[in-house]
Amino acid sequence: MSSSDIFIGETIGTAILILLGAGVVAAVTLKHSKARDAGWLAITFGWGFAVLTGAYLAGGVSGAHLNPAVTLGLAIQGGTEWGDVPLYLVSQLFGAMIGAVLVWAVYYGQFRAHLTDPEIVDLQPVDDGMVDQKAAPQAGPVLGVFSTGPEIRNAVQNVLTEVIATVVLVLAILTQGLNDAGNGLGTLGALITALVVVSIGLSLGGPTGYAINPVRDLGPRIVHALLPLPNKGGSDWGYAWVPVVGPLIGGALAGGLYNLAFA
Template identity: 80%
Template structure:
């Protein structure tokens, strides 16, 4: 596998992953969307299908890691060379930024309608309509389309939730369906992983929105911060380290556990 294969596969696969994953959240959240208020079930399955599509697209090119936590777990397990790790993670970050930008392009009119709606603006921090300002002190009204945030802000719980959810994801990848070289997902592994992501969303996603992927959270958060959206609010940078650091810990723990117990 060449450096070009890794770059193209991870960038393209992650871009599709974020386009479809962020797209389903936008479809459910934004006003003037035909899928508005479709609910958490739609979001959970939408993210699962996003993983399925992005991973199938890139599995034969780069192994479809699409997630720095997965890359770290595979490097610790031994399937990915440590010298390839920076290229994998850099490509995943670029893909996540591209995918998030394409979500905005796709829903441009809905973003504009949503962010100028008096009902939406009245419910934001600093206004009389806000019920609990502690619930989202720096999160704007559309940040959830791009990045995750906790329902209850408790650093320990939020960190542990992301570690546990990411551990489940990465250990599932390591134990089911790697490709022949062991550096990414095989055909069966893509399907299994997509179903695992749906399961994580339904079972473990409630507290924090299940980032389970540092690139998935940080790349789109950067796009949110840069886009010229009126009334978009803050990007909640005080929380941003948790969906980066905690999934990396969970991925590393899964790689170590696999080598120690399951290999």
């Protein structure tokens, strides 16, 4: 597998993942969206289908990691060369940012209508730093479209939740076996992984919104900070380390557990 294969596959696959995943959150969240208030089931299944689509498109090109936690787990397990890891991570972050910009473009009118509605704007905190505990669920009126946030702000619990959920995801991927290229998911693996993501969302997503993917959270959060959205509020950088560190720990633990129990 060439460096260009990794870059193209991971960039496109992750961009599609975020476009469809963050897109379903926008559809459910924003005013003047036909899917507004469709609820948690729509979000969890939307993210599952987003994973399925991104993994299916990129599987034959780059192995469809689409997630640094998966890349790390595969490197520890032995299915991915350590020398390829930096390129995977950079490509995934770039793709996540592209996907977030595309969501903004698709829902441009809805973003503007939502963020100029007095009922919505009045809910946002003013500070761009650490968000007040009581205001955290409304931290930036549209931040939840781009990134995750906790319902109860407790760093230990939040990290532990992300670690456990990511171990489930990465271990489920590793125990499926690898595709013919030896570095990722085949077509059936993409479907199984998508269903696992839906299960994680339904069962473990309540506390933190189940990032389970560092670039899924960090890339769109950067885009949220940069986009010219009126009255968008802060990007909650005080929490941003949790959905990066937690999934990376989870991916590493899953790789080690696989080698101990399944190899």
